[in-house]
Amino acid sequence: MPCVNADGTVTESGRAMLLGLKDAATAEALARATGLPLFRVRSGLREMARAGLVVELEGAYRVTERGQVLVKT
């Protein structure tokens, strides 16, 4: 998994995406903000949404409480 480890923690790129979502809500904006390729961001957001770390509404993403806890740890 590129963003979420088997133990539920996030990888470096996952953490960068969660942090980047403070200022960038869309996959495109997040790719620009983090410097990650857009395909990696789309794939990572999909994975983190499945893990309950982000939620998506009409193309805009926000970090869930669970995701925020992971970023702080």
Added chain:
Amino acid sequence: MEATPSPTPPITHLPRIGSPAPEFEAPTTHGVLKLEDYRGSWLILFSHPADFTPVCTTEFIGFAQLYPELKKRNVELLGLSIDSIYAHIAWVRNIEQNFSVTIPFPVIADLNKEVATAYGMIMPGESKTEASRCVFVIDPEGIVRAMIYYPLTTGRNMDEVLRLVDALQTTDKHKVATPANWKPGDKVIVPPPTTQEMAEERLSAKNGFECTDWYFCKKEL
């Protein structure tokens, strides 16, 4: 009792130039990727026969070295072979250790041949267990724009891959065609007239074209 060899999966359809590229969702060295993840970028999807083989290693090094030029052109690379994720990871690490080349693009682990079959990458006459050396150029809308097939024994030419991308992008941007052996900076082909009236106008007009005949005109970009 003798084990029956598993048959090569039936080919249901093959990609065609100008048609939508077959969708996929596949495990890669960069996580699970879908074709739609590349929407908005050009994509070169290429297959190789097997990890830890010499010709494939030279090609991976070639694609890695080509990658910066492709990125300038909004092109992503995605490799594929019928190997496991673990084999891919080990091979990519081996290339870095032995050749000091980092492989920056993901590689599909297509153990169930799902993507290889959808894209017609397996040539049973050559090998039923390996993908041939295929290249699919897919545009930002997900349309197959070009296909190249090479046999197992022949490594691909990276300059030609880049030239092909340049030609396709030039065609899209300027609505022209590109002649044999065209390279960026060379003259391009003006699409031929489609009516007699247009043909006569083409030869009489001072349009800056370099015309040998009504159907054969070039111009500088």
